[in-house]
Amino acid sequence: MIVLNEFYIGGDWQAPDSSQTMPILTPSTGAQVGQVTLGNAQDVDRAVAAAQAAFVSYSMTTKDTRLALLHRLAEVMQARMEDLAQAITTEMGAPITMSREVQAASGFGHLEAFIATLEAHQEEEALTNGDIVSHEPIGVCGLITPWNWPINQIALKVIPALAAGCTCVLKPSEHTPLSAQLFAEMIHEAGFPPGVFNLVFGDGPSVGAALSRHKDVAMMSFTGSTRAGSAVSRDAAETIKRVALELGGKSPNVIFADADLEARVTEGVRECFDNTGQSCNAPTRMLVERSVYDRALDIARSAAAAQAVGDPHQEGDHIGPLFDQLQYDRVQRMIQIGMDEGTPLLIGGLGRPEDLPAELAQGWFARPTIFFDVTPEMTLWREEIFGPVLVMTPFDTEAEAIALANDTDYGLDAYISTGDEARALRMARALRAGGIHINGRATDYGSPFGGFKQSGNGREGGRFGLEDFLEVKVRPPFSA
Structure with a gap:
């Protein structure tokens, strides 16, 4: 049986503060294939503190440095595509052919598109009046992803956050922890600095709410139901953080x-x-x-x-x-x-x-x-x-x-x-x-994905997805 009883915090696998567990079930038979420990607010505090400490230096890295890390992540991910596909089939029931050709492949496809986006991205631009606008990372980001497209949504949030120079805490769906664990292993192998990416397993009312309410989290990016998205927005409102939502549909x-x-x-x-x-x-x-x-x-x-x-x-x-x-x-x-x-x-x-x-x-x-x-x-x-x-x-x-x-x-x-x-x-x-x-x-x-009305706000993918994680700063040109 697979046992996931550690969280990836500060560049290392750490024992959680919480002892609450839940079974990992495979949908094709309903049988238990593993167990995952669910975090609490104290685990979130540790992860956010690690991300906040890492932001000081990571936010100042050059675009070339971040591109090199993303290229290395692409190499690692490509080598572990079959592991990802098998995990997704086991934990959420996608047929293995689809898991290989679409589910797992989507994470790699988005990674390649964000690399191209970052390569073309201008971190500074001059306005017609001569002032200079810079696009800078927003800060520590809380990322909450769903079970139905686990790696697709992790890629659409984590990769642009890291490309922008942000640091992050990921709370994947507690129902699909296997693919998230693999992704954390890939981040580690790719050599991202400690604390830049952190992973805490848990449910929405505990870990998700703690992230949304945390005073040191500058942005929340959530994918899930419209009802849960509304809860994230309410929790985030007190600290006036940016909230990006990708919610339901009836297309x-x-x-x-x-x-x-x-x-x-x-x-x-x-x-x-x-x-x-x-x-x-x-x-x-x-x-x-x-x-x-x-x-x-x-x-x-x-x-x-x-x-x-x-x-x-x-x-x-x-x-x-x-x-x-x-x-x-x-x-x-x-x-x-x-x-x-x-x-x-x-x-x-x-x-x-x-x-x-x-x-x-x-x-x-x-x-x-x-x-x-x-x-x-x-x-x-x-x-x-x-x-x-x-x-x-x-x-x-x-x-x-x-x-x-x-x-x-x-x-x-x-x-x-x-x-x-x-x-x-x-x-x-x-x-x-x-x-x-x-x-x-x-x-x-590389094209934007997101909706109108109760399907959410903000966009994921490509230039628009990268810009969601950036703040705008303006200054005059230097003169002595």
Whole structure:
């Protein structure tokens, strides 16, 4: 059994102040594979003190020095990609092929993009009036990351913080500590100075709140639920620290009649189910032009029926389990609410897939599910489910499609499919979302990621992600 009973603080592995532990469970069977010790406010104090002490010198390092450290981290990470993939599959249930090609690979992709961003970054610039603006690290940063994309989100927070010259304390999800432990080992091997990066395991109400409230933390960067993001903001308000939030989503997928219907609907279903539906920017509301709606329903039904569900430790393009019992129960509850409200069910429904092998019978597997004729008054339209559940509805006009797509408290991503370039650009302008996908194409590493409305504030990735960790200082040119 894996035992994680030390925190990485001040460049060394230290015994925690806390003795509270929790089991590490693997989603495919529900079995315990390890145990992690959860920290407390005293552990946070030690980690923040180490980060604050390290900030004095690290914040003054040259860009070239930080680039050399990041290049070394890239070498170390590349050598340990298989370790990362195996850890992610074990702790959160992503199928091993996806863990290798997407989950683990995303951390390396973001690292490369931030290296390129830092290389191009100008730390000082002259204004038209002759004054000089410098971009300087904000200070000690508290970073809280989720379980659904563990290394992706660690990379999107830790790497720009270190690139900017900040120091940090990372609190990863207590449910996915294995990949975070590996990342800390990589930071150590890459040779970052002691105290620049610190890792404390723990839950939100203890470690997360202690970080958010800490007077010596200059910035909080949080990814998770909108409810928890609101709590981080409240905790951080007393000390007037910067808060960057990447929160929930209920992303629309608008498909017009002139799109490649077979490809776009099939792709939309698979994109919704990808990562077992546990992605904040998943296209969970499919809006289809009425003239091709019935055909789209047939295509969607076939795509869902073809979606394999299986053992995440086996290679392939199937989806795996939900990450824990609480998430499984939530998805089942949401499906039941849909049925109770009379929402028509196209395919799927309650319970586990019927063809699971016996050894996976206790795993947290859900049936790929589609509801149709869903209206904005229904719960499934409004609430983020975070499971393999898609809702579909028809529209008649472009104006109606825009109104329906924007009828949500969230605004993370939006998807558009049409053969008309002018319409695609009109839609992209009109949709209230931070990221736009057009005809199956998304943006790449180095582009900003984040949302409007209750999907958060700030941006992660590339130049905009780096700037979140920088303060602006202005001075006049020197004259004797």
